[in-house]
Amino acid sequence: MSSSGSQPSIFSRIIAREIPATIVAETEHIIAFLDIAPKAPVHVVVTTKDPQYQNVVELAAGNSALLAELVAVAEQIAAERTNGQFRLVFNTGAAAGQTVFHVHAHVMGSPELTDHLGEDSLGTL
Ligand code: AMP
Numbered sequence: 613m614s615s616s617g618s619q620p621s622i623f624s625r626i627i628a629r630e631i632p633a634t635i636v637a638e639t640e641h642i643i644a645f646l647d648i649a650p651k652a653p654v655h656v657v658v659t660t661k662d663p664q665y666q667n668v669v670e671l672a673a674g675n676s677a678l679l680a681e682l683v684a685v686a687e688q689i690a691a692e693r694t695n696g697q698f699r700l701v702f703n704t705g706a707a708a709g710q711t712v713f714h715v716h717a718h719v720m721g722s723p724e725l726t727d728h729l730g731e732d733s734l735g736t737l
Contacts, residue, residue, distance in 0.1 A: 621714035623659045636693075641678055642685045644719075652720035652729055654693045658686045659716035666713040668702035686719045694721030699729060 626633040626645060633645035636656055647655040660678055665671040671679045683700070690698040698721030703710035720729060 623714045624663050653722040656689050656719040657716050663714050665715040667704045671715045695725045
């Protein structure tokens with residue numbers, strides 16, 4: 613149940629396999645899938661299966677071990693798919709660009725050592 617008391621988030625529906633996504637990693641508590649509208653050559657969403665935390669601040673306060681697990685999965689994805697340098701972005705609040713209120717990180721990077729992410733990839737998430 614979402615802490616907002618509203619309908620299940622789009623991510624909960626992906627976790628329940630009600631809507632399709634390209635899942636790239638999954639653990640007991642965490643799932644990761646390709647972003648449907650990528651803003652970087654590698655753009656993966658990493659989220660908790662537990663929908664109760666709306667953002668990273670709530671997750672850090674409520675279950676810091678789960679936040680650490682999310683970051684570890686994100687790092688593993690970056691190690692597999694990027695040149696090892698990447699952004700880990702948690703949009704927090706609508707004014708900051710958050711559209712899905714089910715805590716998640718964006719892993720953004722490039723497999724190529726020569727590629728650099730532009731500043732615009734931060735502003736258009
Ligand atoms: P945010 O704007 O930080 O809340 O991030 C939500 C992200 O979820 C956006 O980058 C969307 O492109 C992505 N997204 C929304 N729906 C889907 C979907 N069905 N499959 C994969 N990614 C999605």
